[in-house]
Each structure stands twice: as structure tokens, then as C-alpha cells.
Amino acid sequence: MRLGKYIPILTVLLLVVAIQLIISAGGANYYLTQLTMSAYYSLVIIGLCLLMGYAGQISLGHAGFFAIGGYTSAVLTTVNLMSHADSSTVGFLKRLGMVFERQDLYGNTLLAFSPWLAFIAALLITVVIALIIGIPVIRLRGHYLAMATLGFGLIIYRVVLGTGFLGEADGITGVPGFPLFGLEVSGALSRRVSNYYIAWALVLLGMLLAMNLIRSRVGRALRSIHGSEEAAGAMGIDTARYKLATFVLSAVFAAVGGIFLTHYNGSIGPSEVTGMKSVRYVAIVAVGGMDNLWGALLMSILLNFLSLRGVFGSYDDAVFAAILLVIMLFFPDGLLRAPGLRHLTILRQKAAALLRRSKPRGAEDA
């Protein structure tokens, strides 16, 4: 059992708790709202980091998968089945708890699908669409893959804007909370603290799974594909299959972020689906250092938090585009490996090496 590799996760857990305590003690709980939202966006980042940084494949359409998750969940939990209440199917689903009655904001009784059913449906739809898009597209490389995924994102955006039951430009509101082990993912002020912890629990779970993956045989295969697709193939790695699976996995991460943020906000709109949102996700992974999950997470929280606080004002999108430009030009290995900050990375590596040496053989991390 190798406990050493869980130290970063435990450290972040402590930080998460410390930040909450400080914020709450300072009576500034409204900050928790943006930190919660940043956490959900970070799920997209974790998935995209696996795809870009480890498997070496770009996606400029991840806002599309975020939206597929969020919108599916929003539609299914706000659709009113009252007019079909007498049908045997609805009755059956109701007995199973998959359809239930609730009051909407205006006090009307609504018969809608349960958030858990919507969650499962959203994930299934995400997987199916990711496969449909991924199978032809993931064979493309470099610019071509970037353009194809950008095209996918733009299609989703225009579909959202043009489809009545997706709320067109208004989006979907009145999305109910998501019940989770006695708690609830929702934006209610009384649930601010618990929601902060739910979001961060999901992020840390996502990080744990992602870290596990990159340290495994599959993670090694993905990094080898990044290094040389030809050589990876010659080593017996089914590169097409691995790239596709990673594409689908990263789409699922994005969808989960979309689903929970939609329940947290109680709504989702087309602003979540724009091409600029996808560019923003790419920019954050790049600024974090591509193959650096912790760097990506740090940058995701920092930049999303600042953006959500409105620090960048009307220049929000411009800031992220500029970040992408500057990183590509001057710090292609990410900000954390920039010359001025490089000693931090070296220090961390030395510490890790020291830790390794103090352990018996075979106990070290990959």
C-alpha cells in the first residue's frame, strides 16, 4: 500500500477545510459560492487535463459536453409530465421513485423525473455523443482535431440557441436541487457550507481517480501516445482505442461538472456553451502546465474564482484568450514551470526524491 501519493490530496483537503473556516469566521460566506462553482468547473479541467496533458489530444469543444450534461439534467428535472400522469409508464416510474411531484417556484405542482434518473440519463447521452463524435474525430491530429472539436462545440451552441425545449437564449431555470446522501446540491443560502464541501469532495474524488489512472498501466500508455503515437503502436498499444476512451472519459468529467453546477445554480444557459468557454478550459489546462493535474486544478480555482468575482469585468473572455496566447508564446510548459517559478518545481521534485529514498525498494511512486 502506497500512502505517499495520497499526501497531495490530503493536503488539499486540509486547505479546503482551512479556507472554509477562515471565510466563515470572517463572515464572508458569499465567497464560498464562487469557490463551489469553481470546483464544478474544475471537474471539466481535470478531464481535459487527462485528454490534453496525458493523452496529448486537444478538444476545443468541451463546453459542449458540459452543456450536454447540464441541459439533459435540466430538461428532465423540469419537464412537466402532469398531462401524462395517468399513463401506466409514468405511474410505474413514479412508484420506482424515478418520477416525482414537486412545487415549482410559482407554487404549481410539477411531475418531473428525479435528478438521479436525469443524472444517469445525462451521463449515458454524454457517452453516446462522445462516441459518435470521437470515433471519426479522434483519428485526426493537431490542427485538424482542434478544428473538428471546435465545430462540435459550435454545433451544440447553435442547437441550444435554436431549440425551444432547451430554452433558446433564455436557457432553463427552476432546476431543482440534487439530493445526495441526505444533503442536497442546491444554491440555497442555508446550504452554502455543505455545498462547498460536496463540490470539493467531488473534485478530490475526481483528482483521486485521475491520479490513479495516470499512475497505472493505462496512464503510461496514454503518456506514451503523447510521446510518439507510432512507437506506442509498435509497443502494442491500441492507440485509437485509448485515445477514444480518454476522450469519452474527459467528456464524462465535463458532463458531471455541468450536471452538478446546473443543480447548484438552479439553471443553465447558452453562455455555458460558447466557443469561448471551451477556449477558457483549454487556456486553464495550458496555464497549469498541460501534464500537471495539480497545476491545472490550482489555476482552475484561481482563474475561475477571479472570473466569477467579476475581477476581469467585461474583458473576461479577452483575459482567458490573452492567457492562452501568452502561455503558448512564452511558457509552453505552463506557468508553474516558468523560469522564475521553476525552483518551486525543482524543490518539490527534490522533496519527492527524498521521500522515495527514505522508503524501502518498491515502495516508490511511479
Next chain:
Amino acid sequence: MPDSLLEIRSLSRSFGGLKAVDEVSFAVPAGAIKSVIGPNGAGKTTLFNLISGMLACDSGTVLQNGREISGFQPHRIAELGISRTFQTTKLFSRMSVLENVMVGRHTRTKAGFLAGVLNLPWTWKEEREIRERSLELLDSLGLADAAGELASNLPFGRQRLLEIARALATEPSLLMLDEPAAGLNIYETREMADLVLKIRGWGITVLLVEHDMSLVMDISDEIVVLNYGRKVAEGEPAEIQRDPEVIRIYLGGDHA
């Protein structure tokens, strides 16, 4: 030829009007070192790419132990025990020397996405075995001291060795080496020759593409000579050295 590990029948591949490999046939006997030589542009690397599945052939067949493998994806061919190196080394430069070899264990291990994401306990043992086998291989090729280095930090000659170690990690029955001596000095070339002999000693058949005649003549059991994509001679080194056509290609004629 029942003892052929690999057999190539009338293999052809054109690029536009250029016939890179033109109706080439030969067999590689099990346990032999067989070399393919020829001037630059003779189609040697194309031939390797056809056998390893990186290129599709226009016509002809590749047989492994009598079973057709032409048209298979590269990863399938690797699984079947045919491994290769590249003329310009294609190491995973951002991975450590050890990790490069560990990737080579891929086909002989099985932890998938779910097992990886969940870090299932049975994978720990597999990972340990991958690591140990890879370290053993590095050790036997004299690279153990560099296990933790980034592959791209190795000097050129050792990168070559690492590529061979990585290919051996797949447990091939046939190892295909694409110009392993290119860029090496005469001492390193000598060491490379010893290594190839050692590999054959481990029971692995070797198919060698080489430009360097000295290396080939010393260690090969059989040689195939290609020129302009066509096979012009085949035989033991002594025969090849006497072959007038080969002498013309290498020492004079219209394109020295």
C-alpha cells in the same frame, strides 16, 4: 520453408509513381539473424513499416509461422510477438528510461481503464512485476544506472539501447532493428553487434535493416539486398560479398 518465423511473399508498396517496395519475397528462419541491406532509398524502412503494420501494402502477404498477418494494426502485430525499433529513435522523451521500458510491457499485462482509475489491488502486483521485469532488462543492457533519467537526457548511443530494451520488453519472437548502428562510432557499432548476437542467444530471431556493411557481414546468417525497391540478391554473407550485382551497387556503377 516450414522453419520460417516470418515469410514475405511478393510484397509491394508504391508512393505515387515510386515503387518503394516492389515484389519482394524472402523468409526469415527462426533463430537467425537476417539482414536487409541496400543503398539509401532502396526501400528498407518501407519494408519494415509494411511488416510492422505501420503502412498498408498494395499487394503481397506477410506470414508469421504460416499465418497471414498483413493488414493487421501495428498493436496487433506487436501482440503477436513482432517488435521493432526506429531508424530515428522514437523514445517517449518526457518519460523516464524505466517508464519507457515499462510501456513495452503493455502487451503482456492487462490492467485497463477501470482497474487503473480505481487502483484495484490486483494491479499493484502487476505493476510491481512490470517494474521488476523492466529493471532486469535495463540491467542486462547496461542501462540500469540511468533508470530514473528522462529518456531525452540520455546520450544518443544509449537512446538506441533504450529503444532495443523497450522493444525486448514486449517479449518478441522476432525483433526488427532499423539501422541500429546509424550514428554510432566504430566502438559503439562493435558493441551493438555483440548485443545483436546476445539477443539471438536469448532465442529471439532478428531482422536487421542496415546501411553499415561491416556490421551486417560480421553477424548475419543471411542477407537480402534491395535496390530501387527490388530484391537483387539473397544469401549468406560470403555469397553476397562475391555477388557482382551487389558489388556494382555498392562500389560503382551508376549510383555509388
